[in-house]
Amino acid sequence: MATTKSYQASVNGFIFNFTQTALDAVDLVTRSPAEFHLIKDHRSVIATLVEADITGKKLKIEIDGENFDVEIKDELDQLLEIMELGSASKKQVREIRAPMPGLVLEITVTDGQEVNEGDKILILQAMKMENSIVIHTQAKIRKIAVTAGQAVEKGQVLVELE
Numbered sequence: 001m002a003t004t005k006s007y008q009a010s011v012n013g014f015i016f017n018f019t020q021t022a023l024d025a026v027d028l029v030t031r032s033p034a035e036f037h038l039i040k041d042h043r044s045v046i047a048t049l050v051e052a053d054i055t056g057k058k059l060k061i062e063i064d065g066e067n068f069d070v071e072i073k074d075e076l077d078q079l080l081e082i083m084e085l086g087s088a089s090k091k092q093v094r095e096i097r098a099p100m101p102g103l104v105l106e107i108t109v110t111d112g113q114e115v116n117e118g119d120k121i122l123i124l125q126a127m128k129m130e131n132s133i134v135i136h137t138q139a140k141i142r143k144i145a146v147t148a149g150q151a152v153e154k155g156q157v158l159v160e161l162e
Helices: 020-024 075-082 085-090
Strands: 006-011 014-019 027-032 035-040 043-053 058-063 066-073 095-097 102-107 120-126 129-134 139-144 157-161
Touching (some): 006 020, 006 075, 014 020
Parallel strands (some): 043 129
Antiparallel strands (some): 006 066, 027 035, 058 066, 120 129, 139 157
């Protein structure tokens, strides 16, 4: 029996479950790097990507002037959450690395600052989109390894944590 991938999305606090088959049924056209045209069940929507945290699989999308905070979990993310490994593995993080090449626009923390899960660390511009890099655990900033205006490569250390 063939199985299809399943996903879970939290949108403004509401949970939605869907499969790859459901995703394949959506007609999606990329109008620009941050704007998409979706058609599903004869309904047409223009969606604009406002912010993206690729590492945390979190997005902020605007549709008809309304913002939606979206967090996407694939099957592995859901399994780790069930096994309570998701939060345990996040506590092991000692550095935050660039998820993609880009330009550091703004740094919102300082050396020695205490940060909580979900706090914005910096803004990284990539492909003309601003991506908020957030922390996924409570930590203390040991050292900021980049400066505003600096170009970074994928995997480069941005911030070291204690």
